[in-house]
Amino acid sequence: xxxxxxxxxxxxxxxxxxxxxxxxxxxxxxxxxxxxxxxxxxxxxxxxxxxxxxxxxxxxxxxxxxxxxxxxxxxxxxxxxxxxxxxxxxxxxxxxxxxxxxxxxxxxxxxxxxxxxxxxxxxxxxxxxxxxxxxxxxxxxxxxxxxxxxxxxxxxxxxxxxxxxxxxxxxxxxxxxxxxxxxxxxxxxxxxxxxxxxxxxxxxxxxxxxxxxxxxxxxxxxxxxxxxxxxxxxxxxxxxxxxx
Amino acid sequence: xxxxxxxxxxxxxxxxxxxxxxxxxxxxxxxxxxxxxxxxxxxxxxxxxxxxxxxxxxxxxxxxxxxxxxxxxxxxxxxxxxxxxxxxxxxxxxxxxxxxxxxxxxxxxxxxxxx
Numbered sequence: 001x002x003x004x005x006x007x008x009x010x011x012x013x014x015x016x017x018x019x020x021x022x023x024x025x026x027x028x029x030x031x032x033x034x035x036x037x038x039x040x041x042x043x044x045x046x047x048x049x050x051x052x053x054x055x056x057x058x059x060x061x062x063x064x065x066x067x068x069x070x071x072x073x074x075x076x077x078x079x080x081x082x083x084x085x086x087x088x089x090x091x092x093x094x095x096x097x098x099x100x101x102x103x104x105x106x107x108x109x110x111x112x113x114x115x116x117x118x119x120x121x122x123x124x125x126x127x128x129x130x131x132x133x134x135x136x137x138x139x140x141x142x143x144x145x146x147x148x149x150x151x152x153x154x155x156x157x158x159x160x161x162x163x164x165x166x167x168x169x170x171x172x173x174x175x176x177x178x179x180x181x182x183x184x185x186x187x188x189x190x191x192x193x194x195x196x197x198x199x200x201x202x203x204x205x206x207x208x209x210x211x212x213x214x215x216x217x218x219x220x221x222x223x224x225x226x227x228x229x230x231x232x233x234x235x236x237x238x239x240x241x242x243x244x
Numbered sequence: 245x246x247x248x249x250x251x252x253x254x255x256x257x258x259x260x261x262x263x264x265x266x267x268x269x270x271x272x273x274x275x276x277x278x279x280x281x282x283x284x285x286x287x288x289x290x291x292x293x294x295x296x297x298x299x300x301x302x303x304x305x306x307x308x309x310x311x312x313x314x315x316x317x318x319x320x321x322x323x324x325x326x327x328x329x330x331x332x333x334x335x336x337x338x339x340x341x342x343x344x345x346x347x348x349x350x351x352x353x354x355x356x357x358x359x
Contacts, residue, residue: 070249095248159250208326209259210335211250224331231328 009088062153072158122189156212172212172222179225258339262319311350318342
């Protein structure tokens with residue numbers, strides 16, 4: 001690989017739940033270099049104790065999200081040349097989540113909220129029943145399909161100012177997941193999930209700032225999913241819970 | 245070290261304007277109701293106040309109020325459309341339209357106040 005002479009100015013946040021600060025590093029610039037490559041270079045060559053999280057390196061697992069120059073990004077698919085700014089490269093752990101160490105955020109609250117939003121499938125059939133025929137053109141399937149490619153990276157959660165203001169808010173990813181299930185005809189948890197997404201941490205917290213859709217690396221639109229949940233909740237209220 | 249760049253997004257700014265205009269109107273309303281109350285309790289004071297308002301500085305301030313009111317109204321309609329109508333990718337266009345309509349209405353008020 002061609003190696004250019006330049007050195008990237010990189011600031012990396014280091015610390016833990018008790019606090020920390022930015023440390024400065026010089027990283028050799030390379031062609032087709034991702035932000036994750038930069039973090040890995042620092043860990044392998046300068047700071048063996050630097051903690052960060054990654055797995056697949058191809059944008060499928062959702063492990064490597066970090067704040068890059070103030071914006072949440074999947075670092076394995078973010079090219080340095082796309083984000084390198086006047087201040088160089090500033091890398092920090094994901095916003096709105098506690099820090100475990102350095103760039104590794106504690107994702108427990110994020111996944112707890114998936115559970116709180118009833119983000120799990122409630123089976124309506126057993127293995128002995130015939131398979132449910134699903135038309136790909138059915139409107140509720142089209143709505144679900146538009147939202148199912150979430151990789152749980154928490155980029156939307158870090159981008160959301162409503163989560164910042166209200167730590168009890170489930171956040172875009174959990175509600176987006178709930179929306180896909182509310183549109184799944186095989187799911188038997190509609191009512192219990194509707195109660196969950198209409199609760200105090202639910203969809204009515206959303207101010208439709210659309211930061212989640214702006215930053216979703218898979219170009220999903222959680223704002224539209226949450227708007228859909230608001231419509232279902234309004235319909236449920238107007239019909240005394242009879243409508244589905 | 246670095247502020248949140250997502251707050252510079254157009255629809256995020258539209259949401260901020262909607263919120264700030266609402267707070268502005270909430271601050272104005274008690275004064276508005278107090279003056280309305282003068283019509284019942286102290287008509288002489290109301291007449292004195294209304295005579296005092298008949299100048300350009302107050303008209304300009306009223307134009308600001310109409311701008312706040314129309315920003316909040318059209319911004320609110322934008323959010324209702326966003327949440328209750330099928331999703332459209334043209335949210336920034338709608339935010340710009342809401343702001344343009346608000347400026348148009350407040351300018352209309354300013355011009356009619358002068359005639």
